Amino acid sequence: MIDPDQVQDPNYAFKHQHLLGLTDYSADDIRFILDQTTSFREILDRPVPKIPTLRDKTIVNLFYENSTRTRISFELAQKRMGADVLNFSALASSTKKGESLKDTIRNIESMKIDMVVVRHESPGAAHFLARIVDANIINAGDGAHEHPTQALLDMFSMKQRLGQIKGLKVAIIGDILHSRVVRSNIIGLTKLGAEVVLCGPKTFMPVFVEDLNVKVTYNLEEALAWCDVAMALRIQLERQEQGLFPSLREYHERFGIKMDHLEKYPNFVIMHPGPINRGVEMESDVADSDRAIILNQVTNGLAVRMAVLYLLSGGSRV
Ligand code: CP
Numbered sequence: 565m566i567d568p569d570q571v572q573d574p575n576y577a578f579k580h581q582h583l584l585g586l587t588d589y590s591a592d593d594i595r596f597i598l599d600q601t602t603s604f605r606e607i608l609d610r611p612v613p614k615i616p617t618l619r620d621k622t623i624v625n626l627f628y629e630n631s632t633r634t635r636i637s638f639e640l641a642q643k644r645m646g647a648d649v650l651n652f653s654a655l656a657s658s659t660k661k662g663e664s665l666k667d668t669i670r671n672i673e674s675m676k677i678d679m680v681v682v683r684h685e686s687p688g689a690a691h692f693l694a695r696i697v698d699a700n701i702i703n704a705g706d707g708a709h710e711h712p713t714q715a716l717l718d719m720f721s722m723k724q725r726l727g728q729i730k731g732l733k734v735a736i737i738g739d740i741l742h743s744r745v746v747r748s749n750i751i752g753l754t755k756l757g758a759e760v761v762l763c764g765p766k767t768f769m770p771v772f773v774e775d776l777n778v779k780v781t782y783n784l785e786e787a788l789a790w791c792d793v794a795m796a797l798r799i800q801l802e803r804q805e806q807g808l809f810p811s812l813r814e815y816h817e818r819f820g821i822k823m824d825h826l827e828k829y830p831n832f833v834i835m836h837p838g839p840i841n842r843g844v845e846m847e848s849d850v851a852d853s854d855r856a857i858i859l860n861q862v863t864n865g866l867a868v869r870m871a872v873l874y875l876l877s878g879g880s881r882v
Contacts, residue, residue: 628689670696
């Protein structure tokens, strides 16, 4: 059987210098990265899961916001590939003395670096760096804009569990308005032919939702009855202070995935980018159930990041 998620252009070649978002990537670019990720996933299952293809590269992980999964998996990916790795944390740097992002990156670049992985609270921070330095830039999350490697690992995890992306029904539930994960997932999933439904409180829906090529429901039962994948998004607790929902208890009541839902709708799998608020986005038992693939997402994140680093550094095919 032909796999609809395989690269379709027989003359396809990966030609990107940066990964700033999935907006600039074609469907075949995404398919190619997912295909290469399969090879890196196999390497990770070997007794010695190393491939020293970045031996001559120096990579800086430039993190202005907190992170557990993304920062650690990028660092591990870089080390598994033999790179020299430098970790920059804004909290322990001269940023605290007022140094700008521009000056910070110019100084770091003077030390001869090859790649930068950046997480920043400002949308467009990765694009800004790409304009002022020669190094490859990878966006590890910029404000509420994009988080491309998260969407790639999400798509890889869906394909691994459910066979193909094309035609898949994906419900994304929660704080749509403030989520960079949802933005990158909508772009990637719709390019590969999946259907996306957004579900959450009206106050969490962007006004431009009609332009996104997705459907919307405010009814969780309707979304769960329809979907193959239910992806819950983290509720940022400070949104309650902004009056965007009345209480965590009420949010959980209306939009939290519960064990009863798993019995009632026996087919959908559960995803979450992390970190989870247990008892808010889903009951704790739901997160730990065999319907959840949340920890597989984390494992696959390592393989996706290896594939992205490899391709941007000039690798053609593993
Ligand atoms: N999914 C994700 O971006 O998690 P971290 O914030 O821990 O990196």
